[in-house]
Amino acid sequence: MLMALLAAVLAVTIAPQGATAAPSTPNFPAAIDDYSTYQPQTQCTAVKKGTVALRDLLNRTYGKHPAGLGRDCDQGGTSEHKDGRALDYHFNVYDAGEKADADEFLQWLLETDKYGNKHAMARRLGIMYIIWNRRMWRAYEPSAGWQPYSGPNPHTDHIHFSLSWAGAQQQTTWWTSAGVSQLPRGPLWDRTRWAGGSWDASATEVDGNTALADTAAATLPNGNMYVFNVVPGSGVWYRGRTAAGDWANGATQIDTNGSISAVAATGAPDGSLHVFSVVPGSGIWHRRRAADGTWSTSTHVDSNPYTTAVAAAALPNGTVSLLNVVPGSGVWHRGRTAAGAWAASAQQIDTNKYITSVAAASLGNGTLHVFAVVPDGGIWYRNRTAAGAWAATATQIDQNDSLLSVSAASLPDGTLHVTGVLPGSGVWDRTRTASGGWTNATQIDTNKNIFATYTAGLPNGTLHVGALVNVN
Known part of the structure; x- marks a missing residue:
C-alpha cells in the first residue's frame, strides 16, 4: 500500500477545500500491461x-x-x-x-x-x-x-x-513489476495496554525488517510472548519477549518456505507453541514448539489450496482450534485434540463468501470467539460454547465498511479485545466485557500506513498490539 503525499494546491485562485495531490507514483520500468479487454461478469464470487x-x-x-x-x-x-x-x-x-x-x-x-x-x-x-x-x-x-x-x-x-x-x-x-512492490511491507511495532487500562503513549519498534508481510503473536502461561513474521521469499521468522519485558536481539528463522503468505499462532496451557502457515496452492502447514523449546517438522493439516487467511486459538483443555478463510466459501474450522490428533475434516462455520480476514480467541471458561471482516460490511462475531455448539448466526460488532483486517485476544479478567485496521486512519480497539457487552471502538494508533496487526493478552493482564507499517 502506498503512502499518500498530501499537499496543498498552489494556484492563482484558492483550490477547493479537500483537494489533494494524486497518489505517489513508483519509479516503474518501461514495461507495462496491455489494455484490458472487456471481461464481463459471468459468476458470483467474493470481493477480490x-x-x-x-x-x-x-x-x-x-x-x-x-x-x-x-x-x-x-x-x-x-x-x-x-x-x-x-x-x-x-x-x-x-x-x-x-x-x-x-x-x-x-x-x-x-x-x-x-x-x-x-x-x-x-x-x-x-x-x-x-x-x-x-x-x-x-x-x-x-x-x-x-x-x-x-x-x-x-x-x-x-x-x-x-x-x-x-x-x-x-x-x-x-x-x-520487478524492483517495485506495491504490496504492503514494513517493520513491526508493538504497543502495550497495561492491566489498569492505560495505553503506552508510543509504540516500540520490535523488528526493523522492512520486508515483513504478515504477523502473528502467541503468549504462554509463564508470561513469555512470541511474534511470528512472514518474509516473502524467505519464510517465517520469530522473536521472543520475556515476562520481564525483554525482547530477543534478533529473529530466528523457523520455516524456509518462501511462498508462505500468511501466519497464525497460539500458545497452549502445556507451554507449547503452535504456528500455522498458509502456502497458496497447497493449504495450511502446522509446526509445534514443545515447552522445552524444540521445534517439530512442518505438518500439512489442511489441503484447501484456496485458503487466504488463517487464525488459531488454544483452549484451556489443551485443544487447538484452527480457522481459515476460503474466498467464495466462508470460514472453516478444524480442531486438534490435546493428545495431538487433528479432525479428519474441517467444518464450515460461516458461509459468507466475502470474508477476507479472520481472528480467534478463547476464554478461561472454554468458549471460543471468532471475528471476521466483510468488505463493505464491517466485523462480524460468532462464538462457540464450551460444549462445542456454534451460535446459529453471526453478530455485527463494527459497522465500519472500510476495515481491512482484524486480530483478537482475551485477558484473564474475561474480557476480549478486538483490533481492527482502518486504512488511512490507523488501529482501533473494541472490548467485549466479561458480561458480554461491547464497548465503542477506541483509536489506539493514528498511523494511517498500518496494514496488519496482532493482539496478544498476557497472564498479568497486559495487552500487546503489534502493527506492521507499510513503507512501500
Whole structure:
C-alpha cells in the first residue's frame, strides 16, 4: 500500500477545500500491461484483493469515503460487483472539493508516463472501465477517450471502477513489476495496554525488517510472548519477549518456505507453541514448539489450496482450534485434540463468501470467539460454547465498511479485545466485557500506513498490539 503525499494546491485562485495531490507514483520500468479487454461478469464470487486495495489506495490518498464493493447475485443484472471486481467510490460532483479530488485521481490514472505509455496507471492497475459524471472510459476502446454515458445512474455521486481479472487478482505491474512492490511491507511495532487500562503513549519498534508481510503473536502461561513474521521469499521468522519485558536481539528463522503468505499462532496451557502457515496452492502447514523449546517438522493439516487467511486459538483443555478463510466459501474450522490428533475434516462455520480476514480467541471458561471482516460490511462475531455448539448466526460488532483486517485476544479478567485496521486512519480497539457487552471502538494508533496487526493478552493482564507499517 502506498503512502499518500498530501499537499496543498498552489494556484492563482484558492483550490477547493479537500483537494489533494494524486497518489505517489513508483519509479516503474518501461514495461507495462496491455489494455484490458472487456471481461464481463459471468459468476458470483467474493470481493477480490485488488479491488479492496484500490479502495484502500483512494482512502489513503483522499481520506475515507463510502465505497461499495460486492453485490448479491440476485440484485440487478450483469455487474462486476458480483464477482468482486468492481468498486463504487463516493465522490460528489456537486461538492467542489470532492470533484477536484475525483478529477485529480482520474487524470493520474489516464495520463501518459515518462516512457510515452498512454493511460499508464489505469493499465498498471488493470482498470477495465470507469464511469463518472455521465461519462465512461473504456480500456478496450482507449482511442475513443471519454464517451457520453446515458445509463439509469448518472454516477454523479460516485466513480465506478471495473477491473480486469488480472487487476482484481493483483497480477498487473502495479503489484508485480520487478524492483517495485506495491504490496504492503514494513517493520513491526508493538504497543502495550497495561492491566489498569492505560495505553503506552508510543509504540516500540520490535523488528526493523522492512520486508515483513504478515504477523502473528502467541503468549504462554509463564508470561513469555512470541511474534511470528512472514518474509516473502524467505519464510517465517520469530522473536521472543520475556515476562520481564525483554525482547530477543534478533529473529530466528523457523520455516524456509518462501511462498508462505500468511501466519497464525497460539500458545497452549502445556507451554507449547503452535504456528500455522498458509502456502497458496497447497493449504495450511502446522509446526509445534514443545515447552522445552524444540521445534517439530512442518505438518500439512489442511489441503484447501484456496485458503487466504488463517487464525488459531488454544483452549484451556489443551485443544487447538484452527480457522481459515476460503474466498467464495466462508470460514472453516478444524480442531486438534490435546493428545495431538487433528479432525479428519474441517467444518464450515460461516458461509459468507466475502470474508477476507479472520481472528480467534478463547476464554478461561472454554468458549471460543471468532471475528471476521466483510468488505463493505464491517466485523462480524460468532462464538462457540464450551460444549462445542456454534451460535446459529453471526453478530455485527463494527459497522465500519472500510476495515481491512482484524486480530483478537482475551485477558484473564474475561474480557476480549478486538483490533481492527482502518486504512488511512490507523488501529482501533473494541472490548467485549466479561458480561458480554461491547464497548465503542477506541483509536489506539493514528498511523494511517498500518496494514496488519496482532493482539496478544498476557497472564498479568497486559495487552500487546503489534502493527506492521507499510513503507512501500
